[in-house]
Amino acid sequence: MRRAMRLSEVVMATGAKPVNIRDLETVAITGVCIDSRAVEAGDLFVALRGNRTDGHHYLQEVFDKGAVAALVEYVPLGAEEMPLLRTPNTVHALGQLARYYRRQFDTLVIGVTGSTGKTTTKEMIAAALEAGYPNAVQKSAGNYNTELGVPLTLFELDADCRFLVQEMAMRGRAQIAYLAEIAEPRVGVITQIGWSHIEQLGSREAIAEAKSELIQSLPPDGIAILPRDDKFYEFLRARCACETVYTFGRHPEAHARLTEVQLGEDYTAGVVVLNLPDVQARVWLELPYLGEHLLINATAALLTAVVLGVAPDGAARALRHIQLPEMRMAVQRQPDGWTLINDAYNANPDSMRAALQVLIHQIPARRRIAVLGDMKELGAYSMRLHWSLGRWLATQPLDYLVLVGTEVLWTAAAAREGGFPPSRLLHFETPQQAREWLLRTVQKGDCVLLKGSRALGLEQAVVR
Incomplete structure (x- = not known):
């Protein structure tokens, strides 16, 4: 404080x-x-x-x-x-006190939510804003994105903070609305609507409704930043409480349109065409990470910063040097000559396929090994979504498919049914068991992807 x-x-x-x-x-x-x-x-x-x-x-x-x-x-x-x-309720009182404290400062809060990419986009927005407003930007730390974390973030505000980029997580209906009531954002950014939280909410429509609580909470003079390519874009657009709405994506009508994507061995880049009332520009956007999905997040961040007054080129330069939190598409060259893509922080069907696309299409390797763990919190959809992943994997050029956990047994069955060679398909109950196999098998020139839900702790498969 x-x-x-x-x-x-x-x-x-x-x-x-x-x-x-x-x-x-x-x-x-x-x-x-x-x-x-x-x-x-x-x-x-x-x-x-x-x-x-x-x-x-x-x-x-x-x-x-x-x-x-x-x-x-x-x-x-x-x-x-x-x-x-x-x-009567200390959690509620904590939130009330944080809102009171937040109102002592003239800080513009940018709320960030979505099924995937929340943390990455939050980090990118903060970096892009910092390019135009040095030492005047704060961001929520770590997993401070809940009914406890948001108040603790707000207590760190001071008079020098012009912008706070606040990630907002949810586990059910009304939770984002509650966080917005505390933080009072004037800008709301939604990354995408996917499958995360399907266990609690039951349908993607319900997920979209819950995520839209952020943009429903904005003031009339607020700004909504929405994913133009998303299946639920029109749904979200109709729920904006503010008049000003900007969009990002590959859609030709997006205000920040990603084009000319380049997938390098150690970078991902593209051109972002900005078409805003006060800004028209073409910006080269390059990230020191692999994955087109990260470039979409960066496009959202670039748009947010430009809307808030940052020069497009300055925001893009800042994103070129972005450092993401651990276990998020971290490419780690190993001393004995193989490469690890550590994306083991969490997983859902959307982020799983995005990470696999990097392994399969973007990074050079003698052999490609996917080590995939359970995707948790999918509820009644778990079998269907793990099975769908397996059928897709059966068509992909992987040298080994290593599955860890229990729900991935559906993935294994679907991959075998789809024709994936049984001799190159392995299943282990724990990351430690997978580690023993990896130590025996991985060779110089190989690339290994780690991707699974946080509960699994899949990074233990490579702990030395």
């Missing part, structure tokens, strides 16, 4: 009832913390109740570390004399 808040402000923002606190006006907090292990002197500790732990059990610990007060749902035994602020 960059600006201290009096406890009276906390009470005003959250409606919490003070317990054993007499002076709300002069006592101030200098930070907000939800992890008892990370509490520092001057913090307000927010006690959360989860499936495995309860923050109310650690009140003595946080006060020993110098916490000023604690936001609680109940007063535990032994805490009757501690300075507490009681509220």
Whole structure:
């Protein structure tokens, strides 16, 4: 937290009832913390109740570390004399307090959501904006994209921050609407509508509706940035609460149209034709990563930055040097002469095929080995989507197909039925078992792709 808040402000923002606190006006907090292990002197500790732990059990610990007060749902035994602020729901109170704090600054918030590419696009937008507004851009860190992470990001705002690029995740209906209520974005970017969250929502139409909560929350003078190529573009366009809508993609009517794509051995590039009311330009856009899908994300980022006043060439130069978080299309040359494409952070049907396209078509290799894990959270669609992936893989020029997990058994069956040679199709239950096979098999000149859902921890297949 960059600006201290009096406890009276906390009470005003959250409606919490003070317990054993007499002076709300002069006592101030200098930070907000939800992890008892990370509490520092001057913090307000927010006690959360989860499936495995309860923050109310650690009140003595946080006060020993110098916490000023604690936001609680109940007063535990032994805490009757501690300075507490009681509220019916500490998660909701955390959000209310973050919204109050956010309103102390004239910061333009850019919300980013979508089925795939959220984090990548968020990083790219921040980099492109920084080219025009040095030291005035903040972004959500790591997985700070939920009802807990968004408030913690907002508490890092300060008077120098002109733009905050905030990723917004969801697991069900009304969650993005809630995050937007807290962060109050004026720009909303949707990357695409895919299969992620199908288990919770039941259909892609429902996913599109849930993702559209971001653009439905924008103010009338807000700006929506939408994927023009997406099957659900018209659906999304009809749900924009703002008048100004810009689009990106390969569609001829897109405001930022990607053309002339080049797939290099160590780069991906293309021309973006910008056709905006105040900007018409052709921009060479080059990324130090492999994958046309990343170029689409970069086109969205370029468009967002230009709409917000950054010169197109400057934004493109910044994207040429973008550094993405770990395990996202990271090409890692190994000391013994083979190449690893580590895209093991997560997986869904859309991102799985995009990563495989890089392995198959973009990177030179003596042999191509795909190590693929389960795609989680697909619910009733899991069998169908894993099977569809297998039938497609049967037609692709892979030297080995290595499947890890349980749901990929459908992929294995479909690949065999489609004619993939059984001698080059392997299945392992764990990444560690796959690692043993890889150590015996991978040779100089090979390229290995790792791609699977986060729950699998597929990167363990190459840990030395």
